[in-house]
Structure formats: C-alpha cells, structure tokens
Amino acid sequence: MAEILLTTSNARYFHAAFGLRYLLANMGELQPITAIREFDLSRSPGEIAESLLEEHPRIVGIGVYLWNLDQATRVVAILKKIRPHLPIVLGGPEVSYRPYPQPLVRQADHVICGEGDLAFARLCRRLLANRPPTRKILAASAPDLDTLRLPYELYTDEDIAHRTLYVESFRGCPFGCEFCLSALDPAVRRIPLPPFLEEMRRLLDRGARHFKFVDRTFNLDVQRAQAILRFFLDRDLKGLFLHFEMVPDRLPQPLCELLAAFPPGSIQLELGVQTFDPQVAERIGRRQDNRRVEHNLRWLRQNTPVHLHTDLVVGLPGEDLDSIRQGFDRLVAIGPQEIQVGILKGLRGAPIRRHDGEHRMAYGEWPPYEILQTKAIDFSTMQRIKRLARIWDRVFNSGRFLDSAKMIWEGPLSSPFDAFLHWTDWLFDQAPHAGREGIALGRLAELLFIYLTTVQGQEPGAVAARIALDLRRDKPRDIPAILRAHLSQLPRLPDRPPDTGLPARQRRHRG
Numbered sequence: 180m181a182e183i184l185l186t187t188s189n190a191r192y193f194h195a196a197f198g199l200r201y202l203l204a205n206m207g208e209l210q211p212i213t214a215i216r217e218f219d220l221s222r223s224p225g226e227i228a229e230s231l232l233e234e235h236p237r238i239v240g241i242g243v244y245l246w247n248l249d250q251a252t253r254v255v256a257i258l259k260k261i262r263p264h265l266p267i268v269l270g271g272p273e274v275s276y277r278p279y280p281q282p283l284v285r286q287a288d289h290v291i292c293g294e295g296d297l298a299f300a301r302l303c304r305r306l307l308a309n310r311p312p313t314r315k316i317l318a319a320s321a322p323d324l325d326t327l328r329l330p331y332e333l334y335t336d337e338d339i340a341h342r343t344l345y346v347e348s349f350r351g352c353p354f355g356c357e358f359c360l361s362a363l364d365p366a367v368r369r370i371p372l373p374p375f376l377e378e379m380r381r382l383l384d385r386g387a388r389h390f391k392f393v394d395r396t397f398n399l400d401v402q403r404a405q406a407i408l409r410f411f412l413d414r415d416l417k418g419l420f421l422h423f424e425m426v427p428d429r430l431p432q433p434l435c436e437l438l439a440a441f442p443p444g445s446i447q448l449e450l451g452v453q454t455f456d457p458q459v460a461e462r463i464g465r466r467q468d469n470r471r472v473e474h475n476l477r478w479l480r481q482n483t484p485v486h487l488h489t490d491l492v493v494g495l496p497g498e499d500l501d502s503i504r505q506g507f508d509r510l511v512a513i514g515p516q517e518i519q520v521g522i523l524k525g526l527r528g529a530p531i532r533r534h535d536g537e538h539r540m541a542y543g544e545w546p547p548y549e550i551l552q553t554k555a556i557d558f559s560t561m562q563r564i565k566r567l568a569r570i571w572d573r574v575f576n577s578g579r580f581l582d583s584a585k586m587i588w589e590g591p592l593s594s595p596f597d598a599f600l601h602w603t604d605w606l607f608d609q610a611p612h613a614g615r616e617g618i619a620l621g622r623l624a625e626l627l628f629i630y631l632t633t634v635q636g637q638e639p640g641a642v643a644a645r646i647a648l649d650l651r652r653d654k655p656r657d658i659p660a661i662l663r664a665h666l667s668q669l670p671r672l673p674d675r676p677p678d679t680g681l682p683a684r685q686r687r688h689r690g
Contacts, residue, residue: 181214187242197345200330224253243271276528293319352395357530397423428471443484444685487515494523494550496534520568578687590635
C-alpha cells in the first residue's frame, strides 16, 4: 500500500499518463512509498474514489486535464466527504491557469501551477512532516532539464505491449500561436540528447514500438530532429510507429529525405496548417509561409510513405466560411491522409481570449470550451461545421471509406467543402445521431449509397462497387443488402500489405 498516490483518468486505456511518470521518477527518497493509479473515463467517480481509499493513502495527487475535469471534480468531492482531512493536490493544465473559481480547486488542499516535476515532491515532504504551506495555489518554477530524472523506466511491460508511449526531447515553443497554451512558454529547453537516446534504446530493447513525441515543434531544431530520426533508422523498424508534431513550412530537403527512408506507415506527422488566411494567421501570432507549406506537403505526399495528419482550426478570429472553404479545398487537393477539422477551444489562460470583444467570440463554459459563434460565423453555421468535422473524421480520416467518400465531391458541387457540408446536412436530417461513434458502419454505408444515388443521381452500380470495396478493404464483412442488389459479384480485393502492427488508420490508408 502506497502512502502517496498519483492518479488521473486518461481519455482512453491505450493512453499513458506521461506527467505522472515524470512526478514519480523525481520523488527521490519518497519514490518507494509513491505509486501511480491510472483510470479512464469509463470508470465512475465512485469506483475511482473507492479504489483510491482502499489503499489508505496519506496524500493524493490528481492530474487534471480538459477531458477529465468533470470526473476529477466528482472524485475529489467524494474523497473529501469520506476523508475530509486527506490532503488532495491538483496539477495539470486545467488548474494551472486561472484556477479560481473552479469548484474542484475550492475542494482541494493545494494546486501546483506549472511544471510539477520537482514541486510535487517538495510539497509532499512538507505535508508528511505536518508543515503544509499556508497558500493553496503554489507556482512551480521550470525545472532544469539537464538534471531532471527521465521517467521511461516506469513504463511497464503492459504499457509497452498495449499503449502508446509518450516521450519528449524538449519543452516549450517559440511560435506563440494564441490558441495554444504553449504560447505562454516561449523558452525552449532541451533534454540532453545522449541520455534521451539511451532511454529510447532501452525501450526498444524491451519491445517498445509505438512512440508519440509530445514536443510541440519537433523540427524546430532540424539537426536535432535528424539525429533522432537517424537513431531510429539504425534500429529494427518492424512494427515501429513514430508520431511527431512539426511545423509544415520548416522541412528542409535533408530532413524530408530522412523521413522518406522509413517504411510505409511507420511515420505519422501532425502538421498544423491551422489557416491559409495570412491576415488571420497574423492576427493570432502565427508566422507561416503558405507557399512553402503547400510545397512541402505535396513533396511529402508524392515522394514519401509518411502518413500526413494535417490540422485546420475553425472559429479563429476574423475567419469566415469562405476562408475556411478555401483552406479545406486546398488541403483536399494536396491529398494528405487526414485533414482534422478542429474546432477552436478557448483554453484557460490561452491568449486567444483577447479577441473576444472585437470579434464577438463566444465559447462554451464547460470543457472542451469550444467556440460557439464569432462575428464572422453564426451559431447555426458553426453547428453545421462541427457536424461536418465529426462525419469527415468518421468517413474519410478513419480510412473506412477511403475511395467512396471522394464520390461526394465528384458530383455536382465542385468544392469538396461545399459538397461534404451538403452531405452532412442531409445525413443529419436522415439520422440525427450519425456523428456519434454508435452508428453502425453498415448503416453509414447505406446512407452514403442512398445520398450518392438519389440526391446526386450517380449510377447505382458504380457507387455500390466502390462502397463495397471500401468495406471489404477494411476487413471482410457483410455487404448491406441495398448494395448487393446492384452488384453482380463482390469486388475483388487488392493485394493487402502485410499487417505490421501499425495503428488501424495507418493500415487502412495504406490500402
């Protein structure tokens, strides 16, 4: 039984709480009496509180994030009802910026704002010695990354076998995009490369294959990025999957050629385009060369097997529907495997909120604080775009309708954005819950067939063949009767690339 419990709820089981592992790694002499207890959003607050209290902890530290704020609030309420004098310490981005007047903060004993890698251990020493600080809100100074103990040995064999492993090679971001909390931390601090690569080697030797780098701009230091890529290239690449977030206009040819050397599907780049509108980009403090962005994306798509996940943000101050349409269509023409239509979030502390007055920005008051309307986009239109974003992710980004989804904009509407928005409007009229995860894939296929043949007037046999091929390419499955009625035979599956243990979306987009 541990005396100090570090806990959080991850959005899904296959995520791992990276921040808690950093705290545990730096507990010093308190590490033997400290343990991590992870949950996910499927667990009820009562179950989580029961599990924690069964261990009779002396201190509980809770990581609070956008996705688990409500659950954490309920868990703390139960803990304080059952054990009023149990010290509760909060940390994480949801309580680090403007912590008051959150109910969660009022119930807790202490809140560590900022990077708590070392601050949490210092606080625990005081609490165990019955010398608690008089202040509830404690500001943590940024730790020296040269001396910080790295947490990677704390990934368990189960983590390695079943979870994506989060890693970082530096902290901070100099670009200052106002919608991002990284705008508040412009100083870039690097973790020494030799010990970092040694930790990566140990993980690989233990069988780790899925790594997600949380560096906000992995290609900020191009030479450093190249050194890390070469390190992985020199190892066994079978089943390897690496995720990096990069700025798309900072990809010199030597870096691109290194990316091209990896096997298909093993590299995913998250490339934040966000907006192609130069005035909007300037307004939010984003410096971006759009011509270079487009050139680099096209080169990567045409010359490498890299999986490109691109981001657009809807709801930025001053951006209207026409600007969003142009950006979306421009990306569709380039052809990345994924285009995430992200809805702007008014995160606590993010500088984007300075535009609220001039651009009449209205956000939801509950997580994830999504934009509701702006001066340029009214509430009704924003709702339509949010539905488009969910269905686009389900139909196209997922790779489940890789070929047949393109038929939506092969019809009378030449703009992919307009065509997909029209399809989304129709779909939600037919099936109001279509954007939720619960809709059956077969039902979605039926609705796509009906739309393409009855609304757009496309030839039923050709439509049925393309949808059926998509369904069979994902995995052999029953073809809905409405499609079978227009098929003389099932379409022949192409030769499938070997299953190398890559995530499902990457496998589907490989064909």
